[in-house]
Amino acid sequence: MVFPKREIVDRIKAEYPKGSRVRLLHMDDPYRDIPVGTGGTVESVDDTGTIHVAWDTGNHLGIVYGEDSCEKISTGI
Numbered sequence: 001m002v003f004p005k006r007e008i009v010d011r012i013k014a015e016y017p018k019g020s021r022v023r024l025l026h027m028d029d030p031y032r033d034i035p036v037g038t039g040g041t042v043e044s045v046d047d048t049g050t051i052h053v054a055w056d057t058g059n060h061l062g063i064v065y066g067e068d069s070c071e072k073i074s075t076g077i
Contacts, residue, residue: 004049004065012046012065021074022053028068032061049053 004012009055016022027034040053049065063070 002066008065009045009047009049012049012051016042016051016072017075018042018044019075020072022051022063022070023073024046024055024063025069025071027061027063029061032059034059034061040070 022035022040022042024036024038024040026036034055034057035055038057040055043052043054043060045051046062051058051065051070052062052063053070054060062068
């Protein structure tokens with residue numbers, strides 16, 4: 001696995017602060033079925049650029065940089 005550069009991680013952290021609301025656009029995870037369009041609340045962004053989300057379905061699963069995608073629908077606290 002190739003991790004994103006520090007500048008990219010910093011940009012993701014700034015764009016998705018804790019409490020931001022996101023909508024899932026794509027996730028390829030064979031173990032969890034979170035439907036496209038599901039909303040969630042950002043809990044954190046780690047040093048690999050993964051956006052950790054508490055999904056409205058009750059799941060807690062990260063959006064992996066370069067693999068999955070989401071869109072921000074509101075800014076956090």
